[in-house]
Amino acid sequence: MLYTAFLLVFAALKNGRKTTFRVKILIAFFPVLSGLVMLVQFYASDVLLTGTAALGSLILMFLFIGTDIVDIDSDTGFYGSRSFTEAVSKRLQKNSEFCCVLLFIDNTQELKDTFGRQKHRQVITLAAAAIESVMPRVPGFRYSDSKFIFIFDKKQAADIGEIISGIDDTLSKEYTFENIPVNYSVSIAAVNCPEQADTAEQLAELLEYSALQAKNSKNSNIFYCDDNAIKHIRRKKEITDILKRELNSDENNFEVFYQPIYEVLGRRFRTAEALVRLNKTEIGPIYPDEFIPIAEEMGLIVRLGDIVLEKSCRFISELIKDNIDFDAISVNFSVHQIMRNDIVEKVTETVRKYNIPPEKLRIEITESVIIDNFQHVKRMMNTLGDIGIKFYMDDFGTGYSNLSNMIELPFEYLKIDKSLVHSAEKSEKAYFILTFISQAFIKQNIKILTEGVETEAQEKIVDMIGASYIQGYRFARPVNGETAKEYFLGIRNDAC
Numbered sequence: 001m002l003y004t005a006f007l008l009v010f011a012a013l014k015n016g017r018k019t020t021f022r023v024k025i026l027i028a029f030f031p032v033l034s035g036l037v038m039l040v041q042f043y044a045s046d047v048l049l050t051g052t053a054a055l056g057s058l059i060l061m062f063l064f065i066g067t068d069i070v071d072i073d074s075d076t077g078f079y080g081s082r083s084f085t086e087a088v089s090k091r092l093q094k095n096s097e098f099c100c101v102l103l104f105i106d107n108t109q110e111l112k113d114t115f116g117r118q119k120h121r122q123v124i125t126l127a128a129a130a131i132e133s134v135m136p137r138v139p140g141f142r143y144s145d146s147k148f149i150f151i152f153d154k155k156q157a158a159d160i161g162e163i164i165s166g167i168d169d170t171l172s173k174e175y176t177f178e179n180i181p182v183n184y185s186v187s188i189a190a191v192n193c194p195e196q197a198d199t200a201e202q203l204a205e206l207l208e209y210s211a212l213q214a215k216n217s218k219n220s221n222i223f224y225c226d227d228n229a230i231k232h233i234r235r236k237k238e239i240t241d242i243l244k245r246e247l248n249s250d251e252n253n254f255e256v257f258y259q260p261i262y263e264v265l266g267r268r269f270r271t272a273e274a275l276v277r278l279n280k281t282e283i284g285p286i287y288p289d290e291f292i293p294i295a296e297e298m299g300l301i302v303r304l305g306d307i308v309l310e311k312s313c314r315f316i317s318e319l320i321k322d323n324i325d326f327d328a329i330s331v332n333f334s335v336h337q338i339m340r341n342d343i344v345e346k347v348t349e350t351v352r353k354y355n356i357p358p359e360k361l362r363i364e365i366t367e368s369v370i371i372d373n374f375q376h377v378k379r380m381m382n383t384l385g386d387i388g389i390k391f392y393m394d395d396f397g398t399g400y401s402n403l404s405n406m407i408e409l410p411f412e413y414l415k416i417d418k419s420l421v422h423s424a425e426k427s428e429k430a431y432f433i434l435t436f437i438s439q440a441f442i443k444q445n446i447k448i449l450t451e452g453v454e455t456e457a458q459e460k461i462v463d464m465i466g467a468s469y470i471q472g473y474r475f476a477r478p479v480n481g482e483t484a485k486e487y488f489l490g491i492r493n494d495a496c
């Protein structure tokens with residue numbers, strides 16, 4: 001009994017602030033329990049209680065602390081993310097006021113590249129120890145690989161500014177690991193509860209968003225959650241709800257528009273890009289730049305992608321039925337769509353359902369998708385390529401392309417992002433680089449398509465770099481299916 005008590009107190013002293021409320025209760029309860037056992041033993045000396053007492057205390061210990069032990073991060077000794085959600089939910093239920101501070105080591109990838117995956121863990125442990133040395137005794141959680149969260153109660157929250165700048169100063173120092181200098185880049189976010197967030201889910205979203213604001217800000221790496229951040233999260237929630245509702249409705253309001261693409265040599269429009277629209281909602285039109293990333297994050301993009309693919313294939317079958325001369329319609333595929341195991345079946349099934357030649361459908365894939373999933377993308381492209389589907393490499397110039405990888409993939413077209421075209425207009429250096437890259441791809445039999453051509457000056461640049469296709473407001477805006485037909489028929493041509 002005494003031995004168990006000793007172990008508990010020792011564990012509590014060793015773990016310091018990480019000692020949970022449950023363990024503290026157990027320690028406080030121990031003298032009472034021991035007293036009771038001694039009393040019974042005193043009056044009933046013929047009954048031997050040692051075994052029962054030992055078993056009882058072990059069961060108690062297991063029941064009280066067994067589940068807590070599991071959720072401790074072995075690298076840093078902080079609690080895990082599950083404990084964070086539990087701790088926050090409890091505080092919110094009790095209506096207590098507190099402040100959460102998220103610490104994001106935002107150069108984790110760089111650290112991984114320098115130290116390797118395994119040693120990088122020790123580098124993070126080093127950071128955690130540095131944080132702990134300046135942090136007051138408050139509950140700390142390792143929320144993800146590179147994110148730590150601390151909970152301050154209302155009294156401590158008054159000094160939050162000072163505490164945060166203390167942590168910031170500590171992590172701004174240069175550390176060394178195995179004689180290699182380590183520099184941490186840190187973004188810090190603070191959210192007050194329940195004033196700014198009254199559910200654990202909302203709090204997590206606000207912390208993540210605020211940390212990103214801190215990371216992207218040029219002025220400060222510390223961001224205190226404000227009304228704009230709250231509005232942003234609310235709008236995101238609103239859009240998520242609308243997307244879910246629309247995706248569950250048979251008569252959804254998603255429309256697919258088509259932006260005709262100009263063929264330089266033929267001086268006409270023979271292809272178009274399918275672009276999804278959500279114009280009819282209670283909060284007005286929502287643009288894809290806003291709802292596509294939300295659909296991706298919320299796991300809704302696969303269903304949305306199916307709708308766009310379905311509508312585009314139906315449009316292709318309509319064009320064929322109307323005897324309209326055109327080459328193809330291209331559809332954007334996002335990473336989650338491409339990563340699904342049945343992607344090949346899904347595409348072939350839809351093409352078959354609408355009885356369209358596979359050559360009439362093209363797929364646009366962005367560079368970022370390829371970087372992380374090279375082998376999978378390669379397999380998919382080869383299988384679909386075998387049945388005649390062609391591919392565009394989309395948004396070229398916005399990511400960090402691995403050119404040797406890209407050349408290995410069977411792309412027929414390269415879509416140069418509008419940002420490259422626009423910077424080529426302003427800088428001679430950018431213009432030369434763009435020309436050089438385009439020529440290299442043309443030599444590999446990859447055709448160049450330039451996006452976002454709005455002005456005459458940009459059109460001239462596009463001409464000089466040898467692009468075969470032009471997509472941009474100067475030539476045609478995204479339009480509904482009926483108007484797109486007029487571009488294919490040559491009835492409409494904004495370029496002339």
Ligand code: C2E
Nearest residue numbers: 275276288289292308332333334452453454471472473478
């Ligand atoms: P994106 O794939 O790069 O599509 C081209 C975007 O550039 C379209 O924006 C188009 O309207 C716009 N654009 C075309 N010409 C010009 C121009 O001359 N100037 C400027 N400033 N912009 C031009 P949109 O339709 O708002 O779509 C934005 C993005 O949303 C798309 O960029 C694409 O990444 C995504 N998206 C749109 N529809 C879908 C879809 O069905 N599935 C997926 N996964 N993503 C989609």
Ligand code: CA
Nearest residue numbers: 273332364394
């Ligand atoms: Ca695209």
Ligand code: CA
Nearest residue numbers: 394395415451
């Ligand atoms: Ca693009």
